[in-house]
Amino acid sequence: MSEPTKRRGFKKKRYTIPIIIIVLLIAFRLYLPTLVKNYVNKVLADIPGYYGQVDDIDISLIRGAYVINGMYLNKGTAASQVPFLSFPESDISIEWKSLFKGKIVSEIIMTAPEVIYVFEDQKKEDGDANVDDWTKALTDIVPIDINHFEVHNGKLAFLQLSAEPNIDLQINKLELTADNLRNVVEKGRILPSPIRASGVSIGNGKVALEGNMNLVKEIPDMDLSFSLENADVTALNDFTNYYAGLDFDNGTFGIYSEIAIANGHLVGYVKPLLTDTKLIGKDDSFLEVLWEGFVGFFKFVLKNQGTDTLATKVPFEGDLNNVEAGVWPTVLNIFENAWIKAFKGEVDNDINYKDAFKKGEITRKEKRELRKKEREARRKEQEPKKG
16 A cells, blocks of 8 residues: 555544544434433332323533423322322532532522322322332432522422312412532531521411521431411311311411421420401301300400410420420410410520430530520620610
8 A cells, every 4th residue: 555545544534533423422412311311210210109200301511400391200100190299390400619619519490399298198008108219219310419409489288188178288489498408618517508488378378487407417407497477267177177177267377386406306396376267157057156156165265365366386395206296285375375475476486406405415516606696696686776
């Protein structure tokens, strides 16, 4: 073979190999969404007792992200299903700002997700899935740890289909933000992850959740407060009629709660509050009027006459496998509200993270941080007074 011929062959190979590599990369990029979609569908198909799929997956290599469209997970099989999770759009991407801190973590932004808890489906039977099955499967879909999490226009629903009519309790327009879940920043803090949420309940009540957590621990530590305010009590009629044979003609209700968990030990309370409520409606039958009148008599005796509120405070304490409400404190709190003082429609701020520690368990470092937090809270309380 002559020298010019060899040269031409070499040049041909020099261009052919890069072209083949480029074609293969393009083909892989085009097939990548299908590859990821097949993987996600396999993960969902392998969850015992559930059936789920995704419609489509978009890949963005430039920002290190993929968007899962039309994902759902239902309780049951392909032949018979009850809706459980619906995630129309989930954007999963690398959290770039954490790369500068030496951490490779992800952030998730979910748009219009729905979680529907069907009471009957949670009664575990042999062979059924438990919560670990589907939660582990969903986290397997995200290849790296989640550090930032957002929900926009979400929905939570509780359904009891055996009730007639069906009980349907919902929180709509849910907005939630949870940050620093993998403790990338503020590593010295014992509760480094703030969480905030808001929404609208049945009866157009205002829902709020705020607090701090430490999710890096096997049993997460947390200090949370929850409130549901000024909801129309008639929206509870399906629930109260099924469980107590009562329905409301008018009034408002609220729920206030605080929870603290430290090293698996939990303390907290739930405080329900009814205001300006009337039980007997004009369309009630004779037996309903008789029963509601009987209950209404005790409601009149036990409510605070000055503010027309009926409330109690249900304390609970224990480990996470054995949480029990205090029965006698609950009863005594009813009378305290009625005859001693009216419960205010607000979170009491009397449960703190340090309350969840067992005696002698809290460390010096934790004490210092908690004292600092208390001083900051007192300063905030005093600021309006100075003005």
